[in-house]
Amino acid sequence: MGLFDKLKAAVQKTRDILRTDVRDLFKSGVILDEVKLEEFHRGLIHTDMGVVAATALVDEIRAKCGGRTVQPSEIWDTVRAKLKEILKGKGDAVWDANRPLSPLKQAESGPTVILVCGVNGVGKTTSIAKLANFLQKNGKKVVLAAGDTFRAAAVEQLTMWAQRLGCEIVTKASGSDPAAVAFEGCDKAAQLGADYVIIDTAGRLQTATNLMQELGKVHRVIGKRLPGAPHESLLVLDATTGQNGVNQATKFSEAAGCTGIILAKLDGTAKGGVVIAIRQLMGIPVKYVGLGEGIDDMQVFSPDGFVDALFGDA
Amino acid sequence: MLEGLTKSLTESLGSLFRGKLTESNIREGMQKVRQSLLEADVNYDVARDFCAKVTEEAVGERVIKSLNPTEQIISIVFQELINLMGPVDHSIEMRRGELTVLMMCGLQGSGKTTTCGKLARMLKEQGAKPMLVAADLQRPAAIEQLRVIGEQVGVPVYSEDPANSSPVKVCQNGRKAAEKQGCNILILDTAGRLHVDDALMKELIEIDNKLMPHQAFLVCDAMTGQDAVKSAKAFNDALELDGVILTKLDGDTRGGAALSVKAVTGVPIKFIGLGEQLDKIQPFHPDRMAQRILGQGDVATLLEMAQDKLDAQEIERQQERMLQGKFSLDDFLASMQQMKKLGSMKSLLKMIPGMGQVAAALDQFDGMDPDKDLKRVEAMIRSMTLDERRNPDKIDRSRRNRIASGSGTDPVEVNELLKQFKTMAGMMKQMAGLSMVDKMRAMGDLQSMMRPGAAMGMEKQRSVRGPVKRDEIRDQKKKERKQAKDARKRNKKR
Numbered sequence: 001m002g003l004f005d006k007l008k009a010a011v012q013k014t015r016d017i018l019r020t021d022v023r024d025l026f027k028s029g030v031i032l033d034e035v036k037l038e039e040f041h042r043g044l045i046h047t048d049m050g051v052v053a054a055t056a057l058v059d060e061i062r063a064k065c066g067g068r069t070v071q072p073s074e075i076w077d078t079v080r081a082k083l084k085e086i087l088k089g090k091g092d093a094v095w096d097a098n099r100p101l102s103p104l105k106q107a108e109s110g111p112t113v114i115l116v117c118g119v120n121g122v123g124k125t126t127s128i129a130k131l132a133n134f135l136q137k138n139g140k141k142v143v144l145a146a147g148d149t150f151r152a153a154a155v156e157q158l159t160m161w162a163q164r165l166g167c168e169i170v171t172k173a174s175g176s177d178p179a180a181v182a183f184e185g186c187d188k189a190a191q192l193g194a195d196y197v198i199i200d201t202a203g204r205l206q207t208a209t210n211l212m213q214e215l216g217k218v219h220r221v222i223g224k225r226l227p228g229a230p231h232e233s234l235l236v237l238d239a240t241t242g243q244n245g246v247n248q249a250t251k252f253s254e255a256a257g258c259t260g261i262i263l264a265k266l267d268g269t270a271k272g273g274v275v276i277a278i279r280q281l282m283g284i285p286v287k288y289v290g291l292g293e294g295i296d297d298m299q300v301f302s303p304d305g306f307v308d309a310l311f312g313d314a
Numbered sequence: 315m316l317e318g319l320t321k322s323l324t325e326s327l328g329s330l331f332r333g334k335l336t337e338s339n340i341r342e343g344m345q346k347v348r349q350s351l352l353e354a355d356v357n358y359d360v361a362r363d364f365c366a367k368v369t370e371e372a373v374g375e376r377v378i379k380s381l382n383p384t385e386q387i388i389s390i391v392f393q394e395l396i397n398l399m400g401p402v403d404h405s406i407e408m409r410r411g412e413l414t415v416l417m418m419c420g421l422q423g424s425g426k427t428t429t430c431g432k433l434a435r436m437l438k439e440q441g442a443k444p445m446l447v448a449a450d451l452q453r454p455a456a457i458e459q460l461r462v463i464g465e466q467v468g469v470p471v472y473s474e475d476p477a478n479s480s481p482v483k484v485c486q487n488g489r490k491a492a493e494k495q496g497c498n499i500l501i502l503d504t505a506g507r508l509h510v511d512d513a514l515m516k517e518l519i520e521i522d523n524k525l526m527p528h529q530a531f532l533v534c535d536a537m538t539g540q541d542a543v544k545s546a547k548a549f550n551d552a553l554e555l556d557g558v559i560l561t562k563l564d565g566d567t568r569g570g571a572a573l574s575v576k577a578v579t580g581v582p583i584k585f586i587g588l589g590e591q592l593d594k595i596q597p598f599h600p601d602r603m604a605q606r607i608l609g610q611g612d613v614a615t616l617l618e619m620a621q622d623k624l625d626a627q628e629i630e631r632q633q634e635r636m637l638q639g640k641f642s643l644d645d646f647l648a649s650m651q652q653m654k655k656l657g658s659m660k661s662l663l664k665m666i667p668g669m670g671q672v673a674a675a676l677d678q679f680d681g682m683d684p685d686k687d688l689k690r691v692e693a694m695i696r697s698m699t700l701d702e703r704r705n706p707d708k709i710d711r712s713r714r715n716r717i718a719s720g721s722g723t724d725p726v727e728v729n730e731l732l733k734q735f736k737t738m739a740g741m742m743k744q745m746a747g748l749s750m751v752d753k754m755r756a757m758g759d760l761q762s763m764m765r766p767g768a769a770m771g772m773e774k775q776r777s778v779r780g781p782v783k784r785d786e787i788r789d790q791k792k793k794e795r796k797q798a799k800d801a802r803k804r805n806k807k808r
Contacts, residue, residue, distance in 0.1 A: 238535075238537075274539065
């Protein structure tokens with residue numbers, strides 16, 4: 001299976017919607033009127049990319065070809081180019097499919113610290129397991145820190161993964177200070193000479209101020225143990241999330257300085273289009289995508305692949 | 315809860331109803347309503363139909379000719395929102411003399427296991443004997459999680475070793491165990507699954523066929539976007555759902571999923587989850603939700619909470635003291651403790667009509683946290699002696715300084731508190747005679763005073779001497795003049 005085939009399969013549904021809709025709409029020699037633009041708008045909204053971005057796209061198309069007889073390829077070029085431009089940003093992120101670790105920043109010396117956060121139930125722990133598996137496969141030594149000391153059995157869940165993967169894990173009793181777990185994780189990684197330490201955090205809604213402050217503390221404490229850390233602060237985002245994803249990105253960035261997104265659960269019918277809005281508004285790039293519950297179901301994000309798979313090769 | 319949607323709807327309705335109402339500006343306003351619904355993740359088609367319906371009714375002659383078109387349109391939007399989300403019946407039907415089986419299902423991470431715990435706790439409080447079954451053999455430690463939750467709420471949990479069992483088997487054995495233990499309600503916690511995963515959906519249908527659950531609930535994340543409709547539909551097609559439980563509504567999600575799930579699948583929303591703690595579950599009320607959306611507050615919930623949590627005797631005692639004019643700082647402290655039981659000031663403010671924006675404004679100014687202020691007030695009162703609390707008039711400069719340094723505040727703040735207390739005690743005397751509902755109404759009147767600019771029309775308050783009493787002052791001055799005159803006369807005679 002090619003590298004993007006899976007991704008393509010995952011967003012196949014979107015592609016179907018958009019391809020059929022738009023092909024119907026933009027048959028060569030079809031006049032592009034408001035009714036058709038409205039239909040196109042609907043299709044874009046259904047990807048969760050956001051009203052503002054979708055409206056902007058439709059406006060652009062309207063300005064370019066409104067009321068004219070259009071060629072489908074013309075429209076496709078506009079849409080694809082626009083979305084890729086948004087997702088790529090100004091060259092501040094690297095996605096090299098041949099080097100799976102390319103999106104991650106690395107510490108100049110000592111262990112690289114990755115802090116993982118997100119709201120409840122987005123798949124943080126599973127994503128961490130996948131990421132650890134990814135790193136280990138590339139010959140890196142990984143230490144996990146079970147910083148979710150709140151939810152029932154969260155520590156057990158990560159411990160099970162650590163056993164399956166055969167990597168080190170730092171745990172503390174339920175209810176203890178997550179910052180202490182993070183600190184100890186960094187400590188252990190430095191002692192063992194590990195390459196990466198991945199710190200789990202409890203799921204929290206971005207509106208819970210005290211919990212967000214706790215996250216800020218975890219972030220600070222890591223920096224105290226290993227200067228410059230965390231080198232990566234990844235926000236896990238559920239692909240089914242709607243426009244609330246933007247709020248999540250905003251608030252989590254304030255607390256933990258997010259440097260990237262892991263887009264999880266992209267194997268359903270949801271499109272995860274909200275990352276387009278997030279990239280546009282806050283500049284946070286997607287780094288990896290989760291495509292299933294299996295340990296290998298994770299891939300490096302590719303803007304071209306994402307957009308092309310989203311719209312197919314029509 | 316849905317402040318986000320409320321805000322943008324208020325904005326669009328605000329611009330809509332400035333000036334005269336015409337067909338064109340109704341349409342323009344409805345365009346905005348539609349955009350804000352879409353931004354709130356309401357399904358595209360649902361939002362479009364909603365707006366079409368409201369526009370149709372609003373454009374009719376009836377509205378344009380009515381005396382107050384603004385109010386009428388708001389009431390139409392309100393009514394349509396209720397129609398969209400309701401009607402709802404949030405009872406869980408119990409089978410008599412038989413084990414009632416409830417099945418929970420949903421996508422991964424929607425909050426099924428936590429919701430199971432919340433439901434079990436709620437049912438237990440209502441006098442039922444629930445049992446939980448851990449049928450999620452997929453996710454590592456899911457069984458462990460349910461077991462911990464079961465322990466917390468004091469409900470038995472049935473589980474099996476995932477290595478040599480299957481979800482169907484666990485459920486069947488769980489039912490036997492429940493019958494043996496004399497439980498009367500069984501809650502099945504199934505694994506999270508994608509609605510497009512055929513194998514797992516088949517497994518769910520198999521459980522449904524074998525166990526014949528009396529009710530099947532879909533647990534749905536309130537933050538879900540356009541996809542909410544699709545997954546709800548797929549689960550409904552597979553299982554014939556009896557209800558939806560919407561979770562994570564305590565965040566700042568605009569909760570559009572609530573509007574669309576019901577509209578598209580016809581499955582009612584029964585409960586809402588408002589936090590990770592196991593008591594954070596509430597029945598879903600479409601009218602309350604619609605009220606919040608339109609910025610009319612949620613007085614009904616506030617009243618219910620007040621009745622639920624406040625100590626009635628204590629309140630009665632306080633009211634009596636107020637009536638007798640004996641309300642002391644001590645009582646004030648006690649009533650503050652009562653208020654705290656209801657939650658933070660900010661969350662209370664949000665429930666009072668029209669105060670939602672005040673609460674939002676408070677969020678923007680760091681220095682204006684009513685809860686923080688309350689803490690300071692408490693510290694100040696606690697730094698006073700009992701005697702001082704009962705007779706605040708006794709507090710002179712020296713005492714004031716002592717209280718300030720004792721509570722880590724400024725003497726000015728102590729002074730401020732004493733002044734406020736005096737005015738408040740007067741107000742309370744008036745309020746004491748009213749019933750709870752009348753009090754709420756009085757709060758509504760207060761709201762009009764809170765409007766910015768309203769204060770300008772009020773008579774100037776004299777901070778030290780209290781309100782001006784013109785007649786008294788006039789009499790006083792007259793008396794003084796007379797005395798002075800008499801004194802002069804007497805001096806002359808000598």
